[in-house]
Amino acid sequence: MELQQMRYVVAVAETNSFTRAAELCLVVQSALSQQIARLERELGARLFERTSRRVRLTPAGAAFLATARQCLQAADRAVAEVAAAVxxxxxxxxxxxxxxxxxxxxxxxxxxxxxxxxxxxxxxxxxxxxxxxxxxxxxxxxxxxxGLPTTAxxxxxxARELAHDRHVAVVAPDHPLAGERAVGLRRLAAETFVDLPAGTAGRMQTDQAFAAAGLDRDVAFEVTNADLLARMVREGLGAAMLPSAYVPQLTGVVTIEVTDAPARVEYxxxxxxxxxxxxxxxxxxxxxxxx
CATH class of the missing domain: 3.40.190.10 (Periplasmic binding protein-like II)
Structure with missing residues (x-):
């Protein structure tokens, strides 16, 4: 078993294609296929299911992939450690x-x-x-x-803590709350929200705060990053809650202190x-x- 064979297996698993894996590894497809077939014979198990439409890992392939990645990482680290020693x-x-x-x-x-x-x-x-x-x-x-809630x-x-922060409310400049200096969760619960996907740590902090206060809220829009979230808020589609230290990077929105805001820790x-x-x-x- 050779490291190069492991690299080929990882490349096929990540691309779901022998052709794209060969291009990624700068080798002709026939050579890559032969090396993987040779490895399968040595292991006594097929690593991939091949059809005319797709390539996917077998259970044996999935088991091999995790260890192959670890071996490649260890080999790369060994090279880096030697370089660091000099x-x-x-x-x-x-x-x-x-x-x-x-x-x-x-x-x-x-x-x-x-x-x-x-x-x-x-x-x-x-x-x-x-x-x-x-x-x-x-x-x-x-x-x-x-970033994680203070409860996690x-x-x-x-892990090392970098900073503690509290959330603030973020609304469009023409929002009815835009002129307020501070607001509580009970008042915010009446708003439509833009937030991160349910179940993520970024969403959990706000969900926990509203739940602890015995409040429900309407999250109508779920987005995967804070930049898109801020753009949705600017368009007046909803309010949001974001870490106070991050909000100064945003433009075209208004920040309001939340008196009973959730907190997070950056690590x-x-x-x-x-x-x-x-x-x-x-x-x-x-x-x-x-x-």
Whole structure:
């Protein structure tokens, strides 16, 4: 069994196509197919179901994929550790974040990191907090920035608190509440809301606050990121609640203090097995001890 065979399996699994996987791996399709067939013979099990219309993992393939990814990550880390031992930071830095991160200027930090460590390949992925925790546990992301209700904490990862924040209400400039200095949840419960999808950590904070107050609210619009949420609010389609430290980035909306607002904690997280050399260098740049 060879690392290259594992790379081929991962590429086919991620693209659901032998043709696209071969293009991604810069190899002819016949060579990729032969190597996967050879690996299947060695393992004594088929890894993929192939039809004229689609390619998908078999149960054996799904079991193999998780370990293959871990092996490839370990191999990449071994190369990076050797480079770090001789004073060079190499490898990859996969960063994840939620769209409302306010405690750290992520683009600015990545720009500075790239200037200092140009040999590191940087990638950035935005998704929900709970997905970021899972991806850090799996090793597909090295460092992630997320927000959780004060009642929750990231599990199965190293985590450091970055900031505590309270939510504020956000409405269009011509909204009836736009002239108010402060408002309570009971008054806001009468509004139509724009919010993140139900079940996400970003939504949970507000849902918990209304539930604790014994209030129901109408979330008519569910969106996946804060920028689209703000655009919906600007168009007068509903009110929203967002972290106060994030709202100054928005334009064309009015912010109102919420007297009984929900709170959140921003975290930076990384693997329990310790940061890769690139991740450790990134955390050090931010002044965050990784020990």
């Amino acid at each position: 004073g060079e930071v190499r490898g990859r830095l996969a960063v994840g974040l939620i769209s409302t991160v306010a405690a750290v200027d992520i683009p600015g930090a990545l720009r500075e990191f790239h200037q200092v460590h140009p040999s590191v390949r940087i990638s950035l992925r935005g998704t929900a907090s709970e997905e970021l925790v899972e991806q850090v546990r799996e090793g597909t992301i090295d460092v992630a920035f997320l 904490r990231p599990e199965g990862v190293h 930076v997280i990384w693997s329990r097995s310790g940061p890769t050399p690139a991740a450790a260098a990134f955390l050090a740049l931010l002044g965050i001890p990784a020990s």
